[in-house]
Amino acid sequence: MSVGKRFWESLPAPIREDDTVLIAVLLALVAAAYFAIGGLQAFLAGSTVVNAAAQTLQSILFLSAVYGMLALALNLHWGYTGLFNIGVAGFMAVGVYAMSILAGDPGGLPPGLGLPVPIAIVGGVIAAAIVGGIAALPALQLDADYFAIVTVGFSEMIRLTLQADTFSGTVTNPDASGYNVVNLLGFSFGTGGGRGINTPLNSPFNFLFEGPLSAVGETLISAGESIGVTAPVVESAAYTTFILLVMLTSYYLLVQRVGNSPFGRVLKAIREDELVAQSLGKDTRIFKIKVFMLGSAMMGLAGILWQGTRGFVNPNTFRPLITFYVFTALIVGGAGSNTGSVVGGAVFAGLLLEGPRRLAGLINAIAEATFGGLPSPNTSWAALTSFDPAAYLGYIVANIPNLKFVFLGVVLVYLMQNRSQGLLGYRKEIASSVDLSERPGKPGEPGAAAAPDGGSNSGGDGDE
């Protein structure tokens, strides 16, 4: 990895040394690239450039942020504690569905409990935490690999339960033969089954644009329209800004605090050698359950803020593929590093997930504009036997949604072989609330001798 190392060395010092700057620069780069791609594509297609560019920009930042949040939550489980949780999608599903059921219209189809949305969100997070606590119980007995199987099984159980007709609440007449509303302590509700369920948050930042705060919204919209950005894009952008600046930042600070504390130290000890932690008097069971509940709650909330804001979800949203994506983001960024998690989220969303599609779209647009579009052979055989480079390119561009996975696989294999610790996984993130390297008691002896990586991010996040 000398190329990567040289690239890293060539970066300006502030980027290498300050995590906030690193994340900000990376996000800015991703944003700039997508802004340019979106704008160029729109320009070539002859539509409004600014609006398209803004739309592309906000969508990629949104994806980067939610994957960053999920990777941070998973980092608590896997990076810190070594709990191999491949049930991320399941905990997201619990959060989203619990919220949707709690807030759903009691007379709707499926019926809900009709609670206010903020309470429903809290309820969804608590539900995810409780389910996480239950899922963690096997972790007390099982070793890493076996626990992983339990979590993926758990996640699929959740998804299939949500899909089952039995609880779907689509037949609300008690006399009907297929009556399937769940009755719990006098409250009746359903999951929607395979038909899916409406989420109450289809436009989470509505309050800025209607109601008492609408003046703020109107200002934003008119500001947007003056530079050519339409109202829906402004609304999405407002929400993306919230996710990025408030939620991702809070997640980062929370995990940072959890990690850089005696609590985080025990988590790391459990990851390294659980028997040692026990032999030093730590009741590792309590720590495992606590951290699993916290991480699951964070996954549930991330699910609510992401999938729960699309107006509608169905169980297929929560296939294990999402878990795999989150793992990829964390592996790319570097498990065990919080900055790495956020970086991984941005790199994964920007480069691996959306990159190929955007690039294909851009190539298509360029081709359309310059020579009337690429030929698109129907089968790989037709493409192969055409002996026409343009047809090759056309075939690849047309099949990019599938080829994306090949690309993803190649990147993962390369990373595992050449940089298994991820982009930032090598750095020392010391688990303590104070800077251990300094020793105020003895002046002139800050044992800063051995920090070979230079990246000794020694924990102390300046708080009161």
Added chain:
Amino acid sequence: MSESDSGADAAPVEANVPDDVDVDTDDVEPESTDSAAEEDAKEVPRGLPLRVQNLRKTFGGITAVDDTSFEVEEGSLTGLIGPNGAGKSTTFNCITGVHEPDGGTVLFNGRDITGMRPHEIATQGLVRTFQIARELEEMTVLENLMLAPQGQQGEKLTYAVTPGLRGSVRHDEESIREDVWEMLEFFEIDHLAQEYAGNLSGGQRKLLEMARALMTDPEVLLLDEPFAGVNPTLEEKLLERIHELREQGYTFLLVEHDMDLIMEHCEHIIVMHQGQVLAEGTAADIRSNERVIEAYLGEDV
């Protein structure tokens, strides 16, 4: 087992006088009362923090520890020796809760700790090290030691996270940090403080492990072959530390292969053979014990 406590010397003589009974109950030696010795065993005479009674552990058809009983005196350096497969490590694991014994009791400061979980036993002040040093590789030496102190507030999630409470956690950590640096200096590994534990040499790991165990502020330390794979210079250094700590009041139980080392440094020696205690006593006793010579010394030395 002689009771060295001066007050206890006179007690057995007057034990028959009714007036003195309630005064002396605490000091009565179990040996002086023939009947119900098992009952009285709960009442530990001062000076015997760790008592192992009729310990038994089988793995499948193999009886690894077979009816083993011994005591460790307060402030002593007790050696546990025996040939390979004698059941030393299994005894250790049964005492520290890694294995659950099939029979017998382990008493620590008079409390029955048999079958307790490892962390509960450690919390009571009975802390062990491992035969093959188990350092936490991807944690620095400092982190390794910072982990050990008991009852850290910041180990509660709420304290670690909540803004107001985190201040007190930081305050705690600052004082622990100072203790850790002192411990590092005591073991002369302060120059390695920032190093990942996984980068340490075998001997340094042994030092780290003992330092870490000491950071829990234990009463009794169980050291499982602390000198295995340690070079003679470092071994000397380790022994020096152990003697120094013993003078400070720590109690050590030491499993070791090296006969000469044990003979030279331990005041009380327990010899195990095929899961049973073959002999115990001072170095001179052991040297002259024919069964030991036959079973162990005769073959190996």
